Amino acid sequence: MSLPLLTAVTPRYEADLTTRLGSSRAVHVVRRCADLAELLGAAAAGIGQVAVVSAELRGLDREAIRQLQAAHLLVLGVHRPDDEAGERMLRRWAVPVVVPVDADQTVLDAALAELLDTGAGEEPAGATTGPGQAPAGPAPRHTQEDHGDPAGGEDPPRGVPPLLADEPGRVVAVWGPVGSPGRSTVAVNLAAELAEPEHPVLLADLDTYGASVAQLLAVLDEAPGVAAAARAADQGTLDRAGLNRMTPEVTAGLRVLTGMPRPDRWTELREHAVQDVLAVCAATVPLTVVDTGFCLEADEELSFDTTAPRRNGATLAALDVADHVVVVGSSDPVSLQRLVRGLDQLAEVSAAPTTVVVNRLRAGAVGKDPARRVREALERFAGLTDLVLVADDQDGVDASVLAGRTLREARPTSPARAGLRELAARVGGRDLAPLSQSRLARRRARV
Template identity: 40%
Template sequence: WGAAGAPGRTTTAIELACELARDGRRVALIDADAHAPSIAMATGLADEGPGFAAACRQAERGTLTVAELARIAAPLGTVEVLTGINRPGRWPELSHDRVRAALERCREWADDIVVDVAASLERDEEIVSDLAGPRRNAATLAALASADLIVAVVSADPVGVARFVRAHADLRSVVGATPVKIMVNKSRTGPVGLDARAQVRRTLERYTDARDVWFVPWDPKATDAAMLAAQPVAHVAARSPLAGAVRRFVGEAIEPPVPVRQADRRRRGRAGRGEATEPRRAGTVLSRRRARTA
């Protein structure tokens, strides 16, 4: 999730999914943006039959299965993608109950689920006459309520930071105690001035009480190459600064590495029992089937 504008929600969601799949886990990437879905366009996938809307319809009928999810998903390398609606006018298909039911079924299908959502958090019950009717932002609110972890994307410029600060209270009212990890995207000195990261960090700490903030550098060369190839940055520029920053974020904020002492203790225990041991790997999986929203 990210505030209004273009902080890089979709790019972040795509790169997080690709990075999470590097360890061999089954990762699902879902486009639940009911305002401006763009995962299919950014990755060159066909969107004539939007996968997530189809999953939502079947979830409402109780016929959505793991096999059906695998059938309607589009492969993006090792990531399974449920593409978004191909016209914003189809947003009523992504109702709150449908989205929540579909995401719960997806937990049985994938080890990690990354959901891309729209910015708006407005609840429109008071401005419509039919209280039983569809809600414009139901998909975003349902995905945020279902998530185990929120990745909040901030554009590293004065307008982007101000928008995020103003929307942060609304985000907290929606997600409650769900952990929120803040990723400051497109960080650079141009629009902020000297020591840009420190300025942004101090602002977020003052107005949102954020203590852990991660920064992703402005990397137009890598993002332009990815857009030209209609592929993730991880596929076309795996050694770029952007890809490296996402890799670091996943390792530190989503799947923290096993502490050395704890890992060594387990290895010694296995060795004492005569079991084969393997070298410790940073980013060892500590949990499975977690839904994350970008």
């Protein structure tokens, strides 16, 4: 059987290549597209089953490849002879078979046979895998910039231990329902408690409604952040060294990928790009902590349109790839009810194990003995018997936000740290040096 084939190849090689494709028995050329727009239009119209694209085709990017694959086309990539960068780029964009554009008939036939073997109608392979300063804000932090390999090579970033290829780092998503229960505070301080020079942690802000990590840690607006990382992922150029350049080190071992500087730019964070970014994070550091948005709705009405970005796509992508989800609720009655419902919603989008944190624990919100009351309520309404409780510490948290520092730096004696360190020990899977017992005991007694 011969499959209909579309080409979109730069003019210099187009005629020769089309002649050779025409001699192949596996395919027959049905349209020679002048540019990417024509190719995508033909693909959307269902005209072909195979597409041949050249690496230097104007406008070609990962999204275009994804669109072709979403239209059930098998994509063959061609690149100029000796254009290793072009070849690498096509492979990063999940083009399954790539050959030089001057490949002879035998090589081309073999490539087409291999491509057809990958099977029509497959999902794209790629699918697998700063805010301004507040008026009273802190002085910008002097980040310990590490510019990595200026050539953009694949060397591990300086200061980051190389990982074995078969040992990706873990991704921990911090999520919580609507109502600002403290996702960002928990994410920042969880990452900070676990970060050590020998245990680097990357904190990524993927909240498309209100990114705040840059501001909480006083990282300058100019930090390129997640928008730049997603763009590079889309272009197939994001690697460990590149990520390293985009993630200033704010304290020893703690790197930050800042969020969208303005919430209306959320369209720049497409799900597959976010997945790629998190994959590179996991290949770069042993632990990535992700601050996410609250909303888990899937924009069902857009699901027919595989190219439309989804506002919650970044959060859903993070929850999808996360090895562990930290669920944050606040301790007042309204928040506890939202937490119970939120856990049900979360179960629909993530199968990862969870640790539930009840933040801002205080007697004023639920009555005397708040720990017992919260435990009883969550056992009764959500069947939860295992919680981490984080004390309310308005003074300490305010002081750390004002200073643009973590609690560990700005308020090491904060009573909120006891719960945060318990969380860190569970998530990080290692014991943390105990805080001063007398201090802790004193603080706990106040909860």
